[in-house]
Amino acid sequence: MTENTENTSAATPAVTTEIRVAIEQLVAEHHWLLDHGHADRLYTLYAEDAVSVGPLGTMNGRDAIKAWGERRVTQDAGTVRHFSGGTRLAWNDGVLTGTTYYTTFRSTQEDPLRPASVGEFREEYVQVDGEWRIRRREIVPVFGGENAAAHARRLAEGNR
Numbered sequence: 001m002t003e004n005t006e007n008t009s010a011a012t013p014a015v016t017t018e019i020r021v022a023i024e025q026l027v028a029e030h031h032w033l034l035d036h037g038h039a040d041r042l043y044t045l046y047a048e049d050a051v052s053v054g055p056l057g058t059m060n061g062r063d064a065i066k067a068w069g070e071r072r073v074t075q076d077a078g079t080v081r082h083f084s085g086g087t088r089l090a091w092n093d094g095v096l097t098g099t100t101y102y103t104t105f106r107s108t109q110e111d112p113l114r115p116a117s118v119g120e121f122r123e124e125y126v127q128v129d130g131e132w133r134i135r136r137r138e139i140v141p142v143f144g145g146e147n148a149a150a151h152a153r154r155l156a157e158g159n160r
Contacts, residue, residue, distance in 0.1 A: 012091045012094070013091065015089045015090065015091065015096070019089070019096070019132070020087075020089060022131075022132045023087065023089060023096075023098060023125060023132055024087055026045060026125070026132055026133070026134065027084060027087065027098075027100055027121070027123075028084075029045060030042060030045055030134075031082040031084060033045075034072075034080070034082065035080055035081050035082055037073060038073070039068075039069035039070075039072035039073050040066070040069040040070045040072070040073045041069065042065060042066075042069045043062050043063075043065040043066035043069055045133060045134055046062050046065050046133055046134045046135075046137075047062065047126050047128055047133045047134065047135045048061065048062050048128075049061060049062075049135065050062055050065060050133070050134055050135055050136065050137075051135075051136045051137075052065055052134075052136075052137045052138075052139075053136075053137070053138045053139065054137075054138065054139025054140075054141075055139060055141065056068070056139075077106070077108065078106055078107040078108035079106070079107040079112075080104065080105070080106050080107070081104070081105045082102055082103070082104050083102065083103045083104075083105075084100050084101060084102040084103075084121070085100070085101060086100065086101040087099070087100040088100075095124050095125075095126075095135075096124070096125045096126075096132075097122075097123065097124050097125070098121075098122075098123045098124075098125065099120050099121070099122050099123075100120065100121045100123070101118075101119070101120055102117075102118070102119055102120065102121055103115045103117070103118050104116045104117045104118075104144075115143070115144060116144055117141045117143070117144035118141070118142055118143040118144055119139065119140050119141040119142040119143070119144075120140045120142065121137060121138070121139060121140075122137075122138040122140060123135075123136060123137050123138070124136040
């Protein structure tokens with residue numbers, strides 16, 4: 001079974017089981033750090049020139065992601081859990097890309113058993129010193145985008 005279905009050529013490497021496991025672990029670690037009060041360490045999962053785009057705005061560079069994470073750990077956002085899966089990986093013009101579906105729950109929602117947001121993480125990955133890192137992450141809410149934007153505003157204002 002071939003996992004790579006786009007831009008397959010002799011020059012394009014396969015999306016191997018090892019690559020898939022490394023990327024899925026990278027995404028899982030991202031969620032664990034964020035959900036367990038360690039957002040100040042998220043920047044370590046990103047390349048130096050990383051870009052993150054989503055309801056919180058655009059962060060350009062690892063330093064911006066680090067500064068956001070350091071602020072985030074000082075905020076009480078309630079309990080948050082991200083569930084993700086269905087990761088699709090492919091090489092596109094020599095760049096490893098991925099789409100991962102996510103569901104986010106927040107204890108601060110009126111009904112915490114109802115998802116706060118459902119969508120996709122659209123990412124590009126790069127190897128840095130032999131380790132996979134996120135080069136670009138776009139957070140694309142499909143359902144609940146207004147909830148994600150409202151949550152970002154509340155945190156920016158110092159509320160949960």
